[in-house]
Amino acid sequence: MNQELLIYLDGQIVPQSQAKVSVFDHGLLYGDGVFEGIRFYNGRVFRLEEHTRRIFDSAKSILLTIPLTPQELMQATVDTIKANGLKDGYIRTVVTRGTGPMGLSPYKCPKATVFIITASIQLYPESAYQTGLTMATVATRRPRHDILPPTVKSLNYLNNVMAKVEAIQAGAEEGLMLNDQGLVAECTGDNVFIVRDGAVATPPISAGALDGITRKVVFEICRELGIPIREQEMTRHDIFVADECFLTGTAAEVIAAVKLDQRIIGDGKPGAVTQRIITKFRELTQTTGTPIYS
Numbered sequence: 001m002n003q004e005l006l007i008y009l010d011g012q013i014v015p016q017s018q019a020k021v022s023v024f025d026h027g028l029l030y031g032d033g034v035f036e037g038i039r040f041y042n043g044r045v046f047r048l049e050e051h052t053r054r055i056f057d058s059a060k061s062i063l064l065t066i067p068l069t070p071q072e073l074m075q076a077t078v079d080t081i082k083a084n085g086l087k088d089g090y091i092r093t094v095v096t097r098g099t100g101p102m103g104l105s106p107y108k109c110p111k112a113t114v115f116i117i118t119a120s121i122q123l124y125p126e127s128a129y130q131t132g133l134t135m136a137t138v139a140t141r142r143p144r145h146d147i148l149p150p151t152v153k154s155l156n157y158l159n160n161v162m163a164k165v166e167a168i169q170a171g172a173e174e175g176l177m178l179n180d181q182g183l184v185a186e187c188t189g190d191n192v193f194i195v196r197d198g199a200v201a202t203p204p205i206s207a208g209a210l211d212g213i214t215r216k217v218v219f220e221i222c223r224e225l226g227i228p229i230r231e232q233e234m235t236r237h238d239i240f241v242a243d244e245c246f247l248t249g250t251a252a253e254v255i256a257a258v259k260l261d262q263r264i265i266g267d268g269k270p271g272a273v274t275q276r277i278i279t280k281f282r283e284l285t286q287t288t289g290t291p292i293y294s
């Protein structure tokens with residue numbers, strides 16, 4: 001029998017079967033809320049401060065008050081992992097607008113709902129890291145900043161979900177998303193990078209990418225390894241003709257992408273620069289982060 005997970009819900013740690021939110025919660029009724037996906041490795045939460053900062057930034061952008069300080073939210077996160085006795089896994093922190101009457105107005109929702117799920121995570125099989133992923137460009141575009149800001153990690157993920165559906169229907173593992181200009185923005189839940197002539201490039205946030213935490217870590221790694229890295233506007237063509245391509249995200253970590261729309265990228269295998277970055281990334285995840293059991 002599966003042991004019940006313990007969940008943080010509005011200040012208490014409760015068994016999964018009791019972790020319920022109202023059908024009147026505006027997070028459910030309108031997708032009105034924000035979230036984070038975080039990982040912990042080897043007893044340490046990876047980049048907890050950065051994820052916490054980002055959820056507070058997302059909340060500020062949508063005028064949502066998180067009823068905890070950043071410090072309290074970080075403590076609640078660590079406490080939830082501890083309660084479950086986990087060493088490696090995934091965290092989903094969600095802050096919704098809370099319960100209120102029908103109607104869009106958030107001003108009638110007196111208090112945000114906060115919950116934190118910590119669970120073990122099904123990784124991509126190691127073989128996916130050895131062979132790389134295939135991608136298809138999807139018809140669904142990343143929304144403009146004046147439509148649904150792609151920088152806000154909100155509960156409104158239908159754009160990404162539909163893009164993922166298209167990618168799967170096209171027989172690919174990931175969907176490449178363009179912005180309204182036809183420039184590369186990102187994938188459905190990952191940032192995208194290319195390598196050409198030894199230099200790494202990724203689209204700017206303004207192109208419709210989430211300001212990914214893993215993306216930031218890759219900038220740090222490249223600077224440390226002396227690999228040139230820059231933000232650059234990018235078209236599908238730039239990916240077709242790249243020497244290497246890789247994706248970054250909390251769930252996917254750093255993973256090569258070897259095909260886009262039936263064009264083989266480079267020699268069709270994870271490239272040397274990608275491999276160096278993956279090695280360094282794994283070292284960081286295993287040795288740095290906020291200790292859970294100290």
Ligand code: PXG
Nearest residue numbers: 037188189190191210212213214249250251
């Ligand atoms: N772009 C989008 C649209 C994302 O949702 C990333 C890029 C990568 O950002 P980070 O900060 O994780 O490097 C994300 C992150 C899931 C899941 O359950 C999705 C994400 C993170 C964790 C889990 O599919 N998205």
